[in-house]
Amino acid sequence: MAGINAMEKKLAEFKCDTNEAVCLKLVRFPEDLEDDGTTFHPEYSHQTFGDDEVAFGYKGLQVQLYYTAGNLSTFFKVKYSSKVTEKFECVEADDIEGKVRDIIPAGFTSNIDDFVSLLDKDTNFKPFGTLFHSYTVHNEEAGELTYQIYKADVTCPGFHEYHERLQTFLMWFIETASFIDADDDHWDFFLVFEKYNKDGETLYATVGYMTVYNYYVYPDKTRPRVSQMLILPPYQGEGHGAQLLEAVHKFYCNLPKVQDITAEDPSDNYVKLRDYVLAKLCQSLPSFSSGKLQHGFSEDMVREARDKLKINKKHARRVYEILRLRTTDMSDEDQAREYRLEVKKRLFGPYRKNQRELEKMKKCLRPEELVSHMGQMDTQVQHEELEKTYQEVVGDYRRIIERLAAQA
Incomplete structure (x- = not known):
């Protein structure tokens, strides 16, 4: 031994x-x-x-x-x-x-x-596709750095081979990553590059990218769905993800046949990024003005977010909660209570669904099975989970509001 x-x-x-x-x-x-x-x-x-x-x-x-x-x-x-x-x-x-x-x-x-x-x-490398957005980022060591976002597709010479090399990074930085069939012409590719100078020459460095699949929606619309998004680690934390997502969102907003823009199995980090970008875009819409936010989530908000920014109802609701929190005095007991109830009402939806399913189960479950399901839905546990989720959501919203304030 x-x-x-x-x-x-x-x-x-x-x-x-x-x-x-x-x-x-x-x-x-x-x-x-x-x-x-x-x-x-x-x-x-x-x-x-x-x-x-x-x-x-x-x-x-x-x-x-x-x-x-x-x-x-x-x-x-x-x-x-x-x-x-x-x-x-x-x-x-x-x-x-x-x-x-x-x-x-x-x-x-x-x-x-x-x-x-x-x-x-x-x-000799030049970016693939068509340039549609440029921006600068201030770097303490290098000063103003210039970045560009290009839209590419499989018809660009050399792009297929470049994309095969680019997507290898997914395996190291996205937990459930998988490679895509880039030859399918429903894919759009958005590429971020840094534009820099070396010995008087203009050069380009790969910063990150996003893939979007265009689904058909009957009878004559499309629904772009973000599939993968990655900013390479040397460039993370500099705001490139927000620049990319906002630029891509605006790109699709200008296409009449787009119904709305969604994402496939989004990570928590992506959801937070999307919340920030959509709140930034919606804050200038009349239906999301501070006066109207205090009267609750409205059909006007749903319609305007959909028609002007291709945002679906679920995402518009989150934006409403973020912007309402920004205009709510949480030190005022009445305002804080109203806001808390408003958010918890949405969060409680899944619990209500569970209870409806439990009612159906009562007719077909044996007594011991029913007791086990009822134990999972204990009211006290529900309230504790709801409060915990609410606090996490508000914490995320506050960070988004701070970021909006920093960009103002």
């Missing part, structure tokens, strides 16, 4: 955290290759390496995935200080290279000199 434990202990030394082992870079200059400050790591690696996000068989494992900043030409190499098969026979190391090859497209190089040559060619 002691021998087995000793062996297990030695083998445990050959386990690596794959979120640490995978090293990503967006490379602009050759010196970036040696600069640890340009390296970033995945948030997730379970889709490539398994749920425990561990690779077995190596010490000092480093999976180098470097991309040229513009065209995303790729360098891929697996390095390690020692491998388990060098010390223990009959023990097999994970096939790291095979696992990563499954998600990155062919055409990468494993030779660093070849990659530096690709870096030189990156100076």
Whole structure:
């Protein structure tokens, strides 16, 4: 037994955290290759390496995935200080290279000199598609930086191959990511680039992107649905997500055949971003004026949000709650109570639905089954959950209101 434990202990030394082992870079200059400050790591690696996000068989494992900043030409190499098969026979190391090859497209190089040559060619890279929005961001070190958003599709020469390289980032930064069939012409692609100068030349670096699928709505409308959205980690926290979502929303608002704009299985972070962008857009609509907000959620709000901004009723309701909170004096007991009841009335909807379903169950469940379902719907528990959810929602709304104030 002691021998087995000793062996297990030695083998445990050959386990690596794959979120640490995978090293990503967006490379602009050759010196970036040696600069640890340009390296970033995945948030997730379970889709490539398994749920425990561990690779077995190596010490000092480093999976180098470097991309040229513009065209995303790729360098891929697996390095390690020692491998388990060098010390223990009959023990097999994970096939790291095979696992990563499954998600990155062919055409990468494993030779660093070849990659530096690709870096030189990156100076010729130009964004795909049509420019439709530009903006600037102030950076304390670099001053005013210029960013541009382009709309592209599969007809753009070279875009298909570029998109295959771009979407590999999804696997590392979106928990439930999957690749899409980019050849389907219902897809729209929106790409964010930084425009910068190097030795007097204008160059472009990839910042992030969004994919949107255009669904048909009978008889003559479409419903654009946001599928994936990612701002690459070196650019996160600078407001690019809001710029992208607002620009895309306005783009579709100008198309008469668009009914409304939705999102597929949105993450919590996406919902918060969307709440901010839609509140920013709706705050100038007459039906959302401070005087009207205090009279409750109205059909005028639903209609104006839909007709002018392609916002559906569910999202318009959240915007109403955010903007009403901004105009509510929560230190005034009556105003605070009215607001709380207004939000809780919406939040209580799912509980009411559960109770209606319970009434139906009473007719077909055995007594012991009914008792178990009733236990799940205890009134006290409902009230506690409702209050907890309400406090979380209001906390999120307050952060959005602070952000709106900062942008004013």
